[in-house]
Amino acid sequence: MTEIFRAVERPRSAASGVEQHLKELIHAGRLAAGDRLPPERQLAERLGVNRSTLRSALQSLAEQGILSGRQGAGWVIQPSGEIVAANLATYLSLEDVTFDQLFEARRAVEPPIAASAARHRTDEQITALRACITAMQSTTDSESYLQADSDFHALLAVASHNPVFSVLITPTLSLLEDVRRRLVAEQRVISASHREHQQILDAVESQDPEAAHRAMLGHIDRFVDSSNTIMRDDPAR
Incomplete structure (x- = not known):
């Protein structure tokens, strides 16, 4: 799956660029509900950002009901209607x-x-x-x-x-x-x-x-x- 990720452009912040990139992959159908994202270190390298920036973006997506993640279990595309x-x-x-x-x-x-x-x-x-x-x-x-x-x-x-x-x-x-x-x-x-x-x-x-x-x-x-x-x-x- 890692080949679908690319270094992100940085509009207002690197975190918002990561967030927008992942949303674009979802809208394009390249990421779907149930898909597990690569490990943070690997994903951060692929996106061209540090892990702190990546975590900020992932947390934002979780707060929007798009991702879910648990310590040690990684991040999963999991929409939450609630x-x-x-x-x-x-x-x-x-x-x-x-x-x-x-x-x-x-x-x-x-x-x-x-x-x-x-x-x-x-x-x-x-x-x-x-x-x-x-x-x-x-x-x-x-x-x-x-x-x-x-x-x-x-x-x-x-x-x-x-x-x-x-x-x-x-x-x-x-x-x-x-x-x-x-x-x-x-x-x-x-x-x-x-x-x-x-x-x-x-x-x-x-x-x-x-x-x-x-x-x-x-x-x-x-x-x-x-x-x-x-x-x-x-x-x-």
């Missing part, structure tokens, strides 16, 4: 994304997620989704409810077999955590949510994309209406 989603959530927080923008994003993204899940779900994923609903219905603890709710929506994204959906849904729910926590205190909202989640699951299990899309859209619209009502009536709550 890290990417967390980074995206931080970025959106810094951009001062509004609730209206988040609501609009959920409305645009989650119904297609449900429809795609209805087309591609497995029996094991149906079982996992059903377990999430059971967890939501059986708990009186708000944190447990929110976790089960988040798991349900994240599992739908996984069941869609579209990794882009999985990256998008987690930060959106994370940024809405405050208003979601307010809604958990409203029993009428929770009762409606139980019914809506069951309708979504029934459509996905029946492999009915249109019904799944419709059920999710209704769920999101009710969420938006309830959220707007709560924030209007008690903005400081």
Whole structure:
């Protein structure tokens, strides 16, 4: 594999040059998920940088969810959707994304997620989704409810077999955590949510994309209406 690496040009810093070079190899398909990079000494020599510079670049890529590495085990191309989603959530927080923008994003993204899940779900994923609903219905603890709710929506994204959906849904729910926590205190909202989640699951299990899309859209619209009502009536709550 070492022949694909070359000495890097140094734009702002040698480390950023290494980082950019490795990303270009990934984009070109010359490095793929699961590939193990050469040992640091060998890779540093091939890239024309010192090991400190190389480690800085590799650590940056790990923080972006592109690589993983352990002491003595070397570095592996291993994408992490969780890290990417967390980074995206931080970025959106810094951009001062509004609730209206988040609501609009959920409305645009989650119904297609449900429809795609209805087309591609497995029996094991149906079982996992059903377990999430059971967890939501059986708990009186708000944190447990929110976790089960988040798991349900994240599992739908996984069941869609579209990794882009999985990256998008987690930060959106994370940024809405405050208003979601307010809604958990409203029993009428929770009762409606139980019914809506069951309708979504029934459509996905029946492999009915249109019904799944419709059920999710209704769920999101009710969420938006309830959220707007709560924030209007008690903005400081």
